[in-house]
Amino acid sequence: LGTVYFTSYKGNGGGMKGNVVHEIYGGNEDVYSSEQVVDAGEATMTTQEASFEDARGRYERRLFGDGKATINLVYTRAGHYRSGDIHKCEQVNFVVWGKAHLTQVKGHEEYQTVHKSGDVIVLPPHVPHLYYFPEDTLITET
DSSP states (O other): OOEEOOTTOOOOSTTOOSSOOOOOOOOOGGGGGSTTOEEOOSOSSSSSOEEEEETTEEEEEEEETTTTEEEEEEEEOTTEEEEEEEOSSOEEEEEEESEEEEEEEETTEEEEEEEETTOEEEEOTTOOEEEEESSOEEEEEO
């Protein structure tokens, strides 16, 4: 957790290739030694409920079962990016409504997929990823 990958990403969403679907079964921990990976420090919202709003939209973290389970609600306005990071654990997203363009990196290859309302997205451990939202979108994140 707390690792930033796309430190120099300058895309505007126009370069997505459409429904290029590739199965990515998990990354390799060697990705953390890449010169493109920058340690972002300690995560700040891991043990408590929190919310914030900025130009991209709104982010809310909710805890359940004495903090044993968390869910994030992430509303993003059209034209913005989110994530650009790597996790040491699996991440599951659900697109409640809207559309999300997802870029995942495995080795030196980028894979783009487009997701819509009702889609479940499973991001394997150690796979850098970046979301672009071409329209207002609400996703969950666990």
